[in-house]
Amino acid sequence: MPELPEVETVRRTLEPHVVGRSFVDAWAHPSSKFAPAVEAVGPVVDAARRRGKYLLFDLDDRRELVVHLGMTGQLTWHDEPVDDDPYVRAWWRTADGAMLRFRDVRRFGRLAVVDEGAYSSLPTLHHLGPEPFDDQLTDEVFWRALNSSSRHLKTKLLSQRPIAGVGNIYADEACWIAQVAPGDRRISRPRAAALLAALRDVLGTAIEHGGTTLRDYRTGDGDLGGHQHHLWCYGRGGEPCARCGQPLSSRVLDARTTTWCRSCQPRR
DNA sequence: CGGGGTTCCTGGCCGC
DNA sequence: TGCGGCCAGGAACCCC
Numbered sequence: 001m002p003e004l005p006e007v008e009t010v011r012r013t014l015e016p017h018v019v020g021r022s023f024v025d026a027w028a029h030p031s032s033k034f035a036p037a038v039e040a041v042g043p044v045v046d047a048a049r050r051r052g053k054y055l056l057f058d059l060d061d062r063r064e065l066v067v068h069l070g071m072t073g074q075l076t077w078h079d080e081p082v083d084d085d086p087y088v089r090a091w092w093r094t095a096d097g098a099m100l101r102f103r104d105v106r107r108f109g110r111l112a113v114v115d116e117g118a119y120s121s122l123p124t125l126h127h128l129g130p131e132p133f134d135d136q137l138t139d140e141v142f143w144r145a146l147n148s149s150s151r152h153l154k155t156k157l158l159s160q161r162p163i164a165g166v167g168n169i170y171a172d173e174a175c176w177i178a179q180v181a182p183g184d185r186r187i188s189r190p191r192a193a194a195l196l197a198a199l200r201d202v203l204g205t206a207i208e209h210g211g212t213t214l215r216d217y218r219t220g221d222g223d224l225g226g227h228q229h230h231l232w233c234y235g236r237g238g239e240p241c242a243r244c245g246q247p248l249s250s251r252v253l254d255a256r257t258t259t260w261c262r263s264c265q266p267r268r
Numbered sequence: 269c270g271g272g273g274t275t276c277c278t279g280g281c282c283g284c
Numbered sequence: 285t286g287c288g289g290c291c292a293g294g295a296a297c298c299c300c
Contacts, residue, residue: 071292105278106278106279108295122295122296151271168294254272257292
């Protein structure tokens, strides 16, 4: 499940390949989720950026190729032709025979080519909250955003509004680190500050590890991430809490599997 | 417009 | 061994 650390790793690994190049040919699966890929043929790629879980490739004709990896998306660079694969949903070829390839088994990913900054066709990107490491995201701002509705705290994290780029893995990890109950609906200012610090800690560490590969995620060079060996609670329901030894709880919260420690993440 | 439900997808896994 | 059923879940989409 590519979240911010995975998408940032893909961005960093693709950047040296794509920036300064242009695509001379492209193909896309007929689904409207992927068909726009061919519109990126022609212009030079000026930059490889990221906002939340979205990859943004700036094109030099004032447009952007927007890529969301969904659940199983893999965006990889290939200097040489690669074997055919039934799960490839789009590819772009450069003049020198290299290829950028989008593979996505479950087709939850999505591609778009838009005028620069014109994200209205992608509502989550259009209304995306601040980047985790943005100085504008202060404890105060985060606390207010988390208390602006009465939904579960974890659901608010996953909404991409209080903060961009957090998915199921890092939401559970950050709540565990900050000792926040994911099912609480309100949070005190000091706990919000602790949760923001935990998010920054875990997202930063996961980027250093090249992201979390549970199954499908790969870097832009096709490599596995490493953060799967550093998870405190995600996917560990029933195992002892690394902090207190009590078994971690797991249940579905707002349609998302949630793992936490009832003992050291008590309801407030 | 916030909130809640539904849909998109298919490999992997479980139980019989 | 084979197969039906269920699960994983981000974001678009629709409705109230």
